[in-house]
Amino acid sequence: MSISCETINELNSKARIIRRHIVEMIAEAGSGHPGGSLSSADIVTALYFHVMNVDPQNPHWPERDRFVLSKGHAAPLLYAVLAEKGFFPKEELLTLRKTGSMLQGHPDMKSTPGLDMTTGSLGQGLSAANGMALAAKLDNKSYRVYVVMGDGELEEGQIWEAAMTSAHYKLDNLTAFVDNNGLQIDGPIQKVMSPENIQEKFKAFGWNVIDIDGHDMKQILEAVEEAKTVKSRPTVIVAKTVKGKGVPFMENQVGWHGKAPSLEQVKEALQSI
Amino acid sequence: MTKIATREAYGEALAEIGEEIKDIVVLDADLSGSTKTAIFAKKYPERFFNIGIAEQDLMGTAAGLATCGKIPFASTFAIFATGRAFEQVRNSICYPKLNVKIAATHAGLTVGEDGATHQSIEDLALMRTLPNMTVINPADAVEAKKAVRAAAAHEGPVYLRFGRLAVETIFEEDSEFEIGKGKILREGNDVAIIATGIMVGEALKAAEILEKSGLKAMVINIHTLKPIDEEIILKAAECGAIVTAEEHTIIGGLGSAVAEVLAEKKPTPMKRIGIKDKFGQSGKPEELLKLYNLTAEDIVKAAKEIKR
Ligand SMILES: Cc1ncc(C[n+]2csc(CCOP(=O)(O)OP(=O)(O)O)c2C)c(N)n1
Ligand SMILES: [Mg+2]
Numbered sequence: 001m002s003i004s005c006e007t008i009n010e011l012n013s014k015a016r017i018i019r020r021h022i023v024e025m026i027a028e029a030g031s032g033h034p035g036g037s038l039s040s041a042d043i044v045t046a047l048y049f050h051v052m053n054v055d056p057q058n059p060h061w062p063e064r065d066r067f068v069l070s071k072g073h074a075a076p077l078l079y080a081v082l083a084e085k086g087f088f089p090k091e092e093l094l095t096l097r098k099t100g101s102m103l104q105g106h107p108d109m110k111s112t113p114g115l116d117m118t119t120g121s122l123g124q125g126l127s128a129a130n131g132m133a134l135a136a137k138l139d140n141k142s143y144r145v146y147v148v149m150g151d152g153e154l155e156e157g158q159i160w161e162a163a164m165t166s167a168h169y170k171l172d173n174l175t176a177f178v179d180n181n182g183l184q185i186d187g188p189i190q191k192v193m194s195p196e197n198i199q200e201k202f203k204a205f206g207w208n209v210i211d212i213d214g215h216d217m218k219q220i221l222e223a224v225e226e227a228k229t230v231k232s233r234p235t236v237i238v239a240k241t242v243k244g245k246g247v248p249f250m251e252n253q254v255g256w257h258g259k260a261p262s263l264e265q266v267k268e269a270l271q272s273i
Numbered sequence: 274m275t276k277i278a279t280r281e282a283y284g285e286a287l288a289e290i291g292e293e294i295k296d297i298v299v300l301d302a303d304l305s306g307s308t309k310t311a312i313f314a315k316k317y318p319e320r321f322f323n324i325g326i327a328e329q330d331l332m333g334t335a336a337g338l339a340t341c342g343k344i345p346f347a348s349t350f351a352i353f354a355t356g357r358a359f360e361q362v363r364n365s366i367c368y369p370k371l372n373v374k375i376a377a378t379h380a381g382l383t384v385g386e387d388g389a390t391h392q393s394i395e396d397l398a399l400m401r402t403l404p405n406m407t408v409i410n411p412a413d414a415v416e417a418k419k420a421v422r423a424a425a426a427h428e429g430p431v432y433l434r435f436g437r438l439a440v441e442t443i444f445e446e447d448s449e450f451e452i453g454k455g456k457i458l459r460e461g462n463d464v465a466i467i468a469t470g471i472m473v474g475e476a477l478k479a480a481e482i483l484e485k486s487g488l489k490a491m492v493i494n495i496h497t498l499k500p501i502d503e504e505i506i507l508k509a510a511e512c513g514a515i516v517t518a519e520e521h522t523i524i525g526g527l528g529s530a531v532a533e534v535l536a537e538k539k540p541t542p543m544k545r546i547g548i549k550d551k552f553g554q555s556g557k558p559e560e561l562l563k564l565y566n567l568t569a570e571d572i573v574k575a576a577k578e579i580k581r
Contacts, residue, residue, distance in 0.1 A: 062342070109340070109369050117340060118369035124361060127330045131337020131345075134322065138298070138343070158361070161327035165334060169322070 007050065008217045014084065015045040015217075019246045019273045021080035021093055027266045029097040032105070035256040037077035039181040039214070039241040040148055044069075046220045047146055048081045056086035059113045065143050066132045068117045070125020071150035071179065072106040073258070079103050079112065087114035123156025125149065126176060130162055133171040133234075144228070148177045152184030154195035160205070166234040167206030175227040176207075176236045179214065181243035183254050202236045214239025246273050276439035280378040282414035283435050284309025286421035287346060287376075288316050294425055298338055300324055300347045302331045307437075308348040308378045328353045332361035332375070339371035344425060350384075351377035351393035351434060355400055366430050367403040374424045375400075376433040380410075381520035382548065382565060383438035383471065383558035392553035398525025400432040401499050407452060408499040410434040410519075412473035413442045416496055419450035427452060436520075438558045440471050455502035461489035464516065464576045465509035469495045469527045472518035472546070478569035483576055490576060498530055506534045514579040515543040518572055520562075523547035544575040 018041050026032035044067075048054070052065040069078050076096060083090045088102065095101035102111045106120025117128045129147040136143050153159065166174055178198055186192045195201070199209045208230045212219040220239070227235035243257070244250030247269040250261075261269060291297050291313050300322045305311040314321035324331045328349055335345035347354070354377040355362070366373045377396065384392045400408045409424065409431060411417040417435060424431040449456075458473070459480050468476035473494045480490040493509055495502065509515055515535070517528040528545030535541045548565055562568055 066340075068337075117337070118365065121360060121364040124329075124333050124365050127333020127361075128337035128340070128365060130330075131334040131339070131343075132341055133337075134334070135338050135341030135343050138320070139341075158327075158329040158333065161325075161330035162333065164327070165324055165330055168325075 003218055003221050011046055011049055011217045014049050015042050016273055017084060018045050018077065018080045020270055022076045023247065023261060023266055023269045025076045025080065025093050025096045026260050027263065028094045030260050031097060032076055032260060033073040033258045034250060034261065035183070035243040036071055036150060036179065036181070037074040038245045038247060038250065039243045040071070040074050040179045041077055041245065042215050042217060043148060043177050043179070043220055043239060044077055044081050046217055048085050050221060051224050052146065053143070056114065059087060063141060063143055066116045066129070066145045068125040068129045068145070068147040069107055069119055070147050071122065071153055072119030075105065075107050078107060082112065082114040085114070122150065122153045123158040126159055126162035126166070129174055130165050130169070130171060133174040134169060136173050145174045147174070148179060151178055151180045151182065151189050151195060151198065152192070154178065154198065155193050163202065163205045163207065170232045171234045172231050174234045175224060176234065178236060178238045179241050180238055181241045183243045183257065185257050187254055198238050206233060208233045208235040210235060210237045212237055212239050214241035215245055248272050276441055277414035278437060278439045279411050279414060279417035279435040280309050280437060282417035283376055283378065283421055283433070284312040286418040288312045290422060290425050291317050291320065294344065296342060296344045297425060298322065298343045298345050300331055300335050300345055302326055302328050302349040302353065304349050310348045328358040329361045332358045333365050335373045336365040336371050339373050344372055344374070346374045346376050348376045348378065350391060351380035351396045352391055355393065355396040359399055363403055367405045370405045370429050372428055374431045374433060376435065378435040379437045380434045381436060382553045382561045382567070383436055383520065385438070385558040385561065386555050388555035389552040394522045394548050394553060395525065396434060397498055397521050397527070398529070401525060401530065405430055406499065407431045407497065409452065409497050410470040411496055412470055412494055413440055413444055415442055415444040415446060415448065416450060420496065423450055423452050434470065436471055438471070441474050443474055443477065453497045453500045453502060455493050455495045455505035457491060457505070458494050459490065459492040461491040462512050463488045463490060464514040464580060465491040465493060465512040466516045466518060466572055466576065467493045467495055467506065467509055467527065467531055468518040469498065471520055472567065475567070475569045476518050476572060479572035479576065482569060482573045488576065488580060495527060498527060501530045501534060503534050503538070506531055507539055510535060510539045510541040513541065514576070515541055516546060516572055516575045516579070517543065518546040520567055521547055523549060542579050544579055546572055546575055
C-alpha cells in the first residue's frame with residue numbers, strides 16, 4: 001500500500017492540533033504528564049485518524065478495532081485524539097482532572113466515551129490487550145488490537161508475562177508499540193533500570209519486531225501495514241521517540257515528565273508547535 | 274455421608290454452565306488439575322486458556338476478555354489470586370467493573386500440609402475492601418454449585434472462595450441461593466452463631482451441643498460477605514449475643530463485617546472465632562482446625578463465655 005503525501009500532511013497537521021490540546025489541557029488542569037503525551041502523539045494520531053476502524057457515534061460497536069494506552073499517564077493525548085475524532089465535545093478537554101470531569105487523571109473506560117480499557121497502573125495494558133485479541137479469535141472477528149507501552153514501563157514483570165501470552169496464543173491480530181523515548185521519571189532508562197535491548201528481548205519472546213522513527217508518519221503507517229501481514233506472531237513496533245516532542249524546551253527533559261507548564265510557557269509552546 | 278470439596282463442585286458446575294452460557298471462558302495459572310478447571314478445559318478446550326504461572330497476567334487477560342463480552346472465570350489458589358494479583362484485580366477488574374469471576378480454590382488453613390505460604394487466611398478481607406466486588410464463600414458442594422451459577426448470572430466482578438478439603442454436604446439440592454441473602458438454618462434466641470464457609474457445619478454442631486446445656490442457638494449461614502445481609506445480622510442481634518465463625522483471620526473477614534453492622538446499628542456483645550492474627554502451618558487439616566481453635570467446641574466455649 002502506498003501512502004500519499006496528502007495523507008502524511010493531513011496526519012502531521014492533526015498531530016499538531018493534538019499537541020496544542022495536550023499543552024493547553026495540562027496547563028488548565030495544573031498537573032499532568034506532557035512529556036510522554038507528546039512523545040506518543042504521532043503514533044496515536046496515526047492510529048485513530050488513519051488506521052483504526054472506529055465509530056464515534058457508536059463507541060461500543062463490537063466490530064471496532066481496540067486501543068489500550070498501557071502508559072495511561074499519557075491520558076491527555078488520548079483524550080485529545082478522542083475529542084478530535086468526535087467521541088465527545090472538545091470543550092470537555094479543559095475539564096481534565098477536575099472534580100466531576102469525564103476526563104480522569106488516568107483513563108477510566110467507564111467515564112470517557114471511546115476508551116476501551118482502564119489504565120494508569122503501569123504494566124497492565126498488554127494483558128488486557130491480549131484478552132481482547134483472544135476474544136476476537138474466539139469469535140472469528142477481524143478487528144485488531146493496538147497497545148502503546150512506555151520504555152520504562154517495560155521494567156514491569158507483568159509486561160513479560162503478557163509478552164509470553166501474546167506469542168503463545170499466536171496473537172497476530174495484536175500490534176504493540178513501545179514509545180522508546182529513553183526517559184522515565186528518575187532519569188534515563190539506561191541509568192534507572194535498563195530494559196535494553198528491547199528489540200532482542202521481544203524477538204526472544206517470539207515476537208515480530210519492527211524498528212521505526214516514532215515521529216515519522218510514513219514509517220508508522222508502513223509498520224502497521226506490515227504487522228497486518230505477519231501471521232501467527234504478534235508484532236511490536238519499537239518507536240524511537242523524543243520525550244516532549246514538538247515543544248523545544250520540553251524535548252528530552254526528564255523534568256517535563258509530569259509537570260504543568262505556566263501560562264508564559266504555554267504561549268511559547270503553542271508558538272513552536 | 275459423602276464428603277465433597279467445594280473446589281470439586283466448582284469444577285463440575287463450571288463444565289455444566291459452560292454448556293448453557295457460551296460466553297463463559299476459563300483461565301488458569303498452571304493449577305487446572307487442583308482448581309478443577311481441567312474438567313471445563315477437557316470439555317471446551319477452545320474456551321480454556323492456560324496463562325502459565327503468571328497470576329497478574331491471568332487477571333489482566335481476563336479483564337480484556339470481559340471488555341469484549343466474555344464471562345471469564347479466572348482460577349488459581351486464593352493466596353495468589355488475591356495476594357500476588359491484588360492490584361490487577363483492583364485496577365484492571367474492579368475499578369472498570371468488568372464482568373470477571375475470580376474463582377479461587379485452596380483457601381484457608383485446610384490446605385493442610387503445604388503450610389503457611391499456601392494458606393490464604395486474608396483473602397476475604399482483601400476482596401471485601403474493593404468497590405464493585407461481590408464476595409462469596411460457599412459452605413458445601415451444593416452451595417458452591419449454586420454460587421457458581423449465581424456468579425455467572427451476576428453482572429460485575431465476583432470473588433468465589435473454594436476449599437481443598439472434602440467437607441460434609443449440609444444443604445439440600447433444592448435449597449435457595451440468592452447473592453447477598455443470609456439464611457437462618459436453625460432458630461434460637463439465646464445466642465446467634467453467624468458462620469461462613471466450612472465453619473457453617475461446625476456452627477450447626479455447636480448449636481446441638483449448646484442445646485444440651487440449655488442454650489438455644491440461632492445459626493445463620495452467610496455465604497455472601499459482600500454485600501453483607503444487614504437485615505439478618507440485626508435479627509441475630511435480637512438474641513443479645515453473637516458468635517461469628519470463619520476459616521480466615523479475624524481481621525477484616527466475617528467477624529469484622531458483622532461487627533461493622535452491629536457497631537453502627539445495634540451494638541451487641543460478640544465474639545469472633547477465626548485465626549487470631551497468626552500465620553498457618555503444615556499439618557492435617559482437621560488437626561490445624563483444632564490447633565487454631567476453629568471447631569464446634571470453640572464456638573460453644575465462646576457462646577458460653579458471652580452468656581456468662
Ligand atoms: C505500577 C506503577 N508504578 C509507578 C507508576 C508511576 N509512574 C508514572 S509514569 C512513570 C514512568 C513511566 O516511564 P515510561 O514508561 O518510559 O513512560 P514515558 O517516558 O513514555 O512517559 C512512573 C514510574 C505508575 N503509574 N504505575
Ligand atoms: Mg519513557
